[in-house]
Amino acid sequence: MMTAMFRSPVVVYGLDASRKTGEYSVNFGKKALIVTDNNLDKIGLLDGIKRSLTDARVDFVIFDKVTTEPLMEYAEEGLKVFKKNNCDLLISVGGGSCMDTAKGISILASNPGRLPDFEGMNRVKNPGIPHVAIPTTAGTGSEVTPSAVIADSERNVKMLIMSPHLGTKIALVDPFLTVPMPQSITASTGMDALTHAIEGYISVKAHTITDTLNLHAIQLISENLPQAWADGTNIQARTNMMIGALETGMGFCNSSVALVHGMARPLGAYFHIPHGIANAALLPTVMEFTIWGNPRKYAKIAEAMGENTEGLSVMDSAYLAVEAVKRLADGLKIPPLRGLGISQDKFDKVVEQMSNDALVGGSAGFNPRKATPGEILELYRKAY
Numbered sequence: 235m236m237t238a239m240f241r242s243p244v245v246v247y248g249l250d251a252s253r254k255t256g257e258y259s260v261n262f263g264k265k266a267l268i269v270t271d272n273n274l275d276k277i278g279l280l281d282g283i284k285r286s287l288t289d290a291r292v293d294f295v296i297f298d299k300v301t302t303e304p305l306m307e308y309a310e311e312g313l314k315v316f317k318k319n320n321c322d323l324l325i326s327v328g329g330g331s332c333m334d335t336a337k338g339i340s341i342l343a344s345n346p347g348r349l350p351d352f353e354g355m356n357r358v359k360n361p362g363i364p365h366v367a368i369p370t371t372a373g374t375g376s377e378v379t380p381s382a383v384i385a386d387s388e389r390n391v392k393m394l395i396m397s398p399h400l401g402t403k404i405a406l407v408d409p410f411l412t413v414p415m416p417q418s419i420t421a422s423t424g425m426d427a428l429t430h431a432i433e434g435y436i437s438v439k440a441h442t443i444t445d446t447l448n449l450h451a452i453q454l455i456s457e458n459l460p461q462a463w464a465d466g467t468n469i470q471a472r473t474n475m476m477i478g479a480l481e482t483g484m485g486f487c488n489s490s491v492a493l494v495h496g497m498a499r500p501l502g503a504y505f506h507i508p509h510g511i512a513n514a515a516l517l518p519t520v521m522e523f524t525i526w527g528n529p530r531k532y533a534k535i536a537e538a539m540g541e542n543t544e545g546l547s548v549m550d551s552a553y554l555a556v557e558a559v560k561r562l563a564d565g566l567k568i569p570p571l572r573g574l575g576i577s578q579d580k581f582d583k584v585v586e587q588m589s590n591d592a593l594v595g596g597s598a599g600f601n602p603r604k605a606t607p608g609e610i611l612e613l614y615r616k617a618y
């Protein structure tokens with residue numbers, strides 16, 4: 235076996251983990267900027283977190299301007315609030331947008347330049363601000379990944395920034411925080427997590443530890459996503475979804491995602507559809523294309539998703555994984571791209587550019603079957 239690397243921040247998980255925010259944050263700073271979206275505080279989701287900070291004598295200021303997409307402007311505005319209030323710690327509470335915005339603030343607070351200067355791998359020179367991440371969705375895995383996706387609306391690009399300096403100090407993973415998620419967000423973030431697990435598992439950079447995490451995550455997510463979607467108050471399903479998203483967060487960030495994520499980023503940038511929906515709409519088509527790159531692993535995915543593969547050939551088993559993913563996406567009422575308000579006209583206009591953009595960022599290169607821009611264009615058309 236060749237050498238492999240595994241990196242992970244400290245993780246505290248379980249019901250009420252977020253009520254330990256003060257206890258853990260006090261080790262990293264005296265005044266926190268809480269980066270969150272404009273709704274979570276209103277519905278009371280931050281109450282326990284704020285109380286625990288007050289109890290631990292950690293002062294805080296709230297920056298709640300983040301919406302569904304992590305725009306570069308939010309990080310720039312958040313940086314001003316961070317500096318104006320002399321903060322020395324970041325606490326993100328929310329989905330991937332909030333956590334990635336906090337990572338953007340962290341970069342800008344410790345490095346001269348604008349965020350596009352740091353796009354790509356290892357371009358952040360200085361360590362960032364200590365960051366405590368508290369996810370409120372079971373999807374992105376950003377609480378444990380040393381990367382951020384931030385939208386540059388001037389260039390219509392979703393920038394992927396990867397650096398060890400983006401790693402969080404601690405992730406507080408509390409399934410109670412995911413209970414208020416509406417069905418649509420449960421579906422999109424859950425399908426994002428499933429895509430991480432499948433892509434992290436079949437990636438050419440995968441190794442024994444990441445395989446263990448990603449394969450178990452595939453099982454947990456496919457078993458529990460339907461139940462968490464059907465009844466958001468099902469705390470067992472919410473807990474298992476949170477653990478599944480966390481496991482694959484630790485798994486895929488050490489093995490990489492692959493072609494689906496490469497193709498989903500341009501879709502999100504041009505059409506502003508939620509990241510998990512873009513993944514879900516592309517996943518079956520790209521799986522079908524990729525199967526010959528590693529049929530044995532796809533057969534294992536089918537088994538993990540509960541398909542009966544007894545007596546079937548490896549190849550027949552592998553194709554069951556595609557069927558299982560299609561069925562799950564259908565059940566969650568995720569439409570194909572055509573049903574997402576993307577007009578044929580606009581799609582035709584940008585599909586060639588998207589096919590080139592899909593190769594930027596590098597994740598497509600970790601697919602076990604390599605795709606040319608022409609093949610990617612065909613895949614977009616097929617998914618449409």
Ligand SMILES: [Fe+2]
Nearest residue numbers: 374426430509
């Ligand atoms: Fe993702």
